[in-house]
Amino acid sequence: MPVGDLSLPEFPVIEGIRLGVAQAGIKKPGRDDVVVIELSPKTQVAGVFTRNAFCAAPVQVARRHLSTASPRYLLINTGNANAGTGAPGLDDCQRSCDLLAQAAGVEPNQVLPFSTGVIGERLPMERFEKAVPEAVAALEATGWARAASGILTTDVVPKGAVARCEIQGQVVNIAGIAKGSGMIRPNMATMLGYVATDAEIAQPLLQQLLHEVSDQSFNRISVDGDTSTNDAVMLMATGASAVLSEQDSAGLAVFREALLSVMQTLAHAIVRDGEGATKFVTVKVTGGRTGAEALETAYTVAHSPLVKTALYASDANWGRILAAVGRTPGLEDLDVEGVTVHLNDVCIVALGGRAADYTEEAGAAVMAQDEITIHIDLGRGEAVDTVWTCDFSHQYVSINADYRS
Amino acid sequence: MPVGDLSLPEFPVIEGIRLGVAQAGIKKPGRDDVVVIELSPKTQVAGVFTRNAFCAAPVQVARRHLSTASPRYLLINTGNANAGTGAPGLDDCQRSCDLLAQAAGVEPNQVLPFSTGVIGERLPMERFEKAVPEAVAALEATGWARAASGILTTDVVPKGAVARCEIQGQVVNIAGIAKGSGMIRPNMATMLGYVATDAEIAQPLLQQLLHEVSDQSFNRISVDGDTSTNDAVMLMATGASAVLSEQDSAGLAVFREALLSVMQTLAHAIVRDGEGATKFVTVKVTGGRTGAEALETAYTVAHSPLVKTALYASDANWGRILAAVGRTPGLEDLDVEGVTVHLNDVCIVALGGRAADYTEEAGAAVMAQDEITIHIDLGRGEAVDTVWTCDFSHQYVSINADYRS
Known part of the structure; x- marks a missing residue:
């Protein structure tokens, strides 16, 4: 649904x-x-x-x-x-x-x-x-x-x-x-x-x-x-x-x-109504040097199968978000110390690692929701962009493995 | 397995x-x-x-x-x-x-x-x-x-x-x-x-x-x-x-x-041994103008969730391969008439559409195999590259939705 x-x-x-x-x-x-x-x-x-x-x-x-x-x-x-x-x-x-x-x-x-x-x-x-x-x-x-x-x-x-x-x-x-x-x-x-x-x-x-x-x-x-x-x-x-x-x-x-x-x-x-979607996810990137960089980062996170399956599982596996940010083309020189990541209003990453006051419970509470905003601040500029996506579920595979039959 | x-x-x-x-x-x-x-x-x-x-x-x-x-x-x-x-x-x-x-x-x-x-x-x-x-x-x-x-x-x-x-x-x-x-x-x-x-x-x-x-x-x-x-x-x-x-x-x-x-x-x-893999897939691109273009095309096909779920389903849904080739960054000016695609030794695409002698049976016979080579000839140069990947299965989602639990 x-x-x-x-x-x-x-x-x-x-x-x-x-x-x-x-x-x-x-x-x-x-x-x-x-x-x-x-x-x-x-x-x-x-x-x-x-x-x-x-x-x-x-x-x-x-x-x-x-x-x-x-x-x-x-x-x-x-x-x-x-x-x-x-x-x-x-x-x-x-x-x-x-x-x-x-x-x-x-x-x-x-x-x-x-x-x-x-x-x-x-x-x-x-x-x-x-x-x-x-x-x-x-x-x-x-x-x-x-x-x-x-x-x-x-x-x-x-x-x-x-x-x-x-x-x-x-x-x-x-x-x-x-x-x-x-x-x-x-x-x-x-x-x-x-x-x-x-x-x-x-x-x-x-x-x-x-x-x-x-x-x-x-x-x-x-x-x-x-x-x-x-x-x-x-x-x-x-x-x-x-x-x-x-x-x-x-x-x-x-x-x-x-x-x-x-x-x-x-x-x-x-x-x-994305194929198999169970979550509606907003990926918002701020603090980019250029708009292109903010957009590329947002898409890299939005397309990561590992991020999308973690969203499906309601698992606040934020390491996968970091990994996706870190592999974004053009971010090779990113200072990871300057990056912060929020899930809705919960800060999960700061100073290159887990935020000091982050708790698994707080992360789990956000991930249990249907609508989630992943907010990544790259901390190196003023550019902003936003992409909307959904999670990656068993149903996605079923729908696309069976489409023609 | x-x-x-x-x-x-x-x-x-x-x-x-x-x-x-x-x-x-x-x-x-x-x-x-x-x-x-x-x-x-x-x-x-x-x-x-x-x-x-x-x-x-x-x-x-x-x-x-x-x-x-x-x-x-x-x-x-x-x-x-x-x-x-x-x-x-x-x-x-x-x-x-x-x-x-x-x-x-x-x-x-x-x-x-x-x-x-x-x-x-x-x-x-x-x-x-x-x-x-x-x-x-x-x-x-x-x-x-x-x-x-x-x-x-x-x-x-x-x-x-x-x-x-x-x-x-x-x-x-x-x-x-x-x-x-x-x-x-x-x-x-x-x-x-x-x-x-x-x-x-x-x-x-x-x-x-x-x-x-x-x-x-x-x-x-x-x-x-x-x-x-x-x-x-x-x-x-x-x-x-x-x-x-x-x-x-x-x-x-x-x-x-x-x-x-x-x-x-x-x-x-x-x-x-890729997570959930049921097929071993070689994506070979020939006829590129540059090596970078051949490699980018191969990766775009190899990363397409729609291609990967079709491979999982053993469905010769070659339209998805074309769609992935066509969205490859840098190929906006591709002359699709010059593109040919083979699944193993079966020619599926020529002159921008389904090859004249292609049959669903021939395509299905190839897709039923464990090891499949998708060979894309871009028809506009001499550059070549190859990428190896696997399909995208229900098990991939299960493994990654359950990884931390």
């Missing part, structure tokens, strides 16, 4: 956005696996995609379409990633865009395709032919919750987040859904996140906001350190409500905070 | 080396946990140590002693790593050297200390007081096999390797022992390896040989990607047999090959 309460919020209507879901039976019959998101003509769209060199066919096509036309539809399928499929995979992806363009009466390059699921198998194209028009026929402004379920793979629960803020006296709504549970160490963003607002935001500003906020949300989570071939997060602004611009710095700050809350909630939800 | 046959070899006597073992009851009573290795006065010693910034007290002391005196004794304890123990840990370590120096009649800085076990707890010094003289009293030239067992922690089996070669008409013997099973991703060498020869080799040449051969053995293995705080490999040359020098390039080549066979056998044994 996921860590914490992940029940879906009450989604607002985002004027200009409709969502439709259908069952194509891509991996197995009887489950929602095709989602269409319709955007009103004036909607601006920003996207961030995986940097994995083996990026999937839909990532390549979506990136191209985004740069050559005004998107009107997003087409998402689960059950098959259409990655590692070479030229035939690109053809399949293009054909799926054609199907939706035909059903909706737009140009094929106004469709952005997204896929998630098993890597290396061809899309079963014939199953799209019936499902895509069905999803189009099902489009509705209140379709967010069903769409949140329709994009899942190994996720246990659907993930959504909403925010509302007031800008220039007008109410601005933000709604988002995401999926992801394994192969989670987004380099640009995680497969798949869709966030929409009714604000009016020009594309360059929208893209900049998405980059900035991704770096504080989707780009700071890790379940297993494996970056997906299919990661993508899309931010859509329909323009039905207030106008945001770089000139209105106060309004921008308000919107940015609301967007951050939506994207962090979604990113955290992915970790909370 | 370890992967493959890891029975100990028949150890030769290395003239000038004696080994003694005792039971100090450091972690629990009734098991060999203190090992002393005695070196004849003219023995040359080379060492490589972990680069983990949180290196243990014994690593710091051994490094200092090695640079200030001629080592006569090695003192190894298991059950406690004496790492993350700050200044008191250094005092304890120094005191353990004093104890051995006293019992053996040498200077304290002629003792090189080594510890392995749990991180962050003080050494129980009183238990050394009786055990160290006992180990000295037990010194014998035939003590290799018992010493191989005396240095283990979570290892299932003791690990040893021997070689013999002829140089300038004289027989040269090499014998080595090692331990290690988890927290294995040596940056300099793995905790702990001890290799001795009766050849005569000057210290600078010995050190150079150790560096070179470590980079083809201990520095190319990984169980879980976690670099230990205590890694150390020592190479000792007693000088009782042939003289090796840089001038004798033919002799040096013969010796180097024999040394490589010993150190690779030991390094592979650590992987074969």
